[in-house]
Amino acid sequence: NAGVTQTPKFQVLKTGQSMTLQCAQDMNHNSMYWYRQDPGMGLRLIYYSASEGTTDKGEVPNGYNVSRLNKREFSLRLESAAPSQTSVYFCASESQGRGRGAKNIQYFGAGTRLSVL
Amino acid sequence: AQSVTQLGSHVSVSEGALVLLRCNYSSSVPPYLFWYVQYPNQGLQLLLKYTSAATLVKGINGFEAEFKKSETSFHLTKPSAHMSDAAEYFCAVSAGETSGSRLTFGEGTQLTVNP
Numbered sequence: 001n002a003g004v005t006q007t008p009k010f011q012v013l014k015t016g017q018s019m020t021l022q023c024a025q026d027m028n029h030n031s032m033y034w035y036r037q038d039p040g041m042g043l044r045l046i047y048y049s050a051s052e053g054t055t056d057k058g059e060v061p062n063g064y065n066v067s068r069l070n071k072r073e074f075s076l077r078l079e080s081a082a083p084s085q086t087s088v089y090f091c092a093s094e095s096q097g098r099g100r101g102a103k104n105i106q107y108f109g110a111g112t113r114l115s116v117l
Numbered sequence: 118a119q120s121v122t123q124l125g126s127h128v129s130v131s132e133g134a135l136v137l138l139r140c141n142y143s144s145s146v147p148p149y150l151f152w153y154v155q156y157p158n159q160g161l162q163l164l165l166k167y168t169s170a171a172t173l174v175k176g177i178n179g180f181e182a183e184f185k186k187s188e189t190s191f192h193l194t195k196p197s198a199h200m201s202d203a204a205e206y207f208c209a210v211s212a213g214e215t216s217g218s219r220l221t222f223g224e225g226t227q228l229t230v231n232p
Contacts, residue, residue, distance in 0.1 A: 004160070033220075040126065042207060042222040043161075058219065090160055104149055104168075104211060106220060108160030 002026050006091050006109035013081045013116045021076040021112050023091030031094040032074035033106065034058075034066060036087040043090065049074055081116045088113050119144040119210045123223035131231050136180075136195040138226045140208030143189065150191045151209040151220065152182055161207060167191060178202070203230045 007022045025032065030051045035043040045058030049068040063085060065077045074093075078085055092106040124139040142148055149168050153161040165176025172184045178201075182193045191208060208223040 035222075040224055042224040043220075044222075045219060048219060092161075105151075105163055105166060106161075108162070110158075110160045 004091055004093055004107050004109035006089075006112050008112060009110065010113050011115070013078075013114065015082060015116060017081050018077070018079050019081065020078075021089055021091075021114075022073070023075060023109060024073045025091075025093040025107070026072065027093060027095070027107065028071070029093035029107075030071070030096055032068065033092040033094070034064075034074070034076045035090045035092065036060065036085075037090060037111075038087050046076065046089075081114075083116045086114060086116045119148065119212060119221050121208050121210050121221055121223035123206075123208050123226050125226055126224065127227045127229070129229040129231060130198045132200055133197050136193070136198045136202065136228065138193040138206050138208075138228065140182075140191045140193065140223060141189050142191060142208070142210045144210055144212070146212050149211045150182075150184060151211070152176065152180070152191075152193050153207045153209060153222075155205045155207065155225075157204075164193070164206075198228075198230045200230050200232065203228055 004025045033048045034046040037043050044060050046064050047066040049055045052071045055066050067075050089112045091109045095105045120143045122141045151166050152164040154164050155161045164180050165174045167174050167184045175181045180195045205225045205227050207225050209220045211220050
């Protein structure tokens with residue numbers, strides 16, 4: 001079972017370069033999320049998509065854009081990378097399954113480690 | 118609005134000792150509460166989840182957590198630590214059942230297990 005797949009796993013950028021982080025899930029989930037993880041700060045929500053065709057800002061959206069391409073794919077774009085965007089980025093999708101036990105569980109990808117020089 | 122505070126960014130225990138990781142939450146609505154674990158260079162995995170059913174929740178790998186509304190706490194415990202439990206643990210809160218309910222994470226607690 002693939003679950004949530006993120007590409008690339010590692011990336012080094014120079015300040016001002018752009019790139020897109022890809023995320024795909026094969027669990028037929030409606031909701032998808034992008035987080036960044038920095039030491040001592042836990043995970044902070046960048047953007048999320050509650051369903052195909054909708055996106056909303058999270059806690060730290062500045063400097064990022066997202067696209068919910070279809071139900072499976074949710075990409076994160078850095079238009080002009082800055083050193084402050086050096087971080088580990090995680091994509092997640094959320095179950096909406098039957099019964100309370102199965103709902104609202106987020107499944108995470110393995111992450112993209114990004115360095116901006 | 119919701120928030121999570123994890124007390125202690127680093128916890129160290131001996132193998133076989135009790136593990137106690139502390140989490141306090143704040144939520145304006147009845148919360149859903151979660152514990153996730155992150156092993157080195159991996160994504161987060163769900164350990165357990167509270168959704169207003171039983172207050173004592175059992176998860177994977179022998180972990181459990183107790184929801185105490187009066188103390189706004191959701192501490193994670195395991196009776197006997199194993200070396201494989203060394204990881205970072207995150208407590209998280211969400212507003213409940215709607216699709217797209219946003220998780221708010223604590224800052225994480227790094228658990229070290231000493232032989």
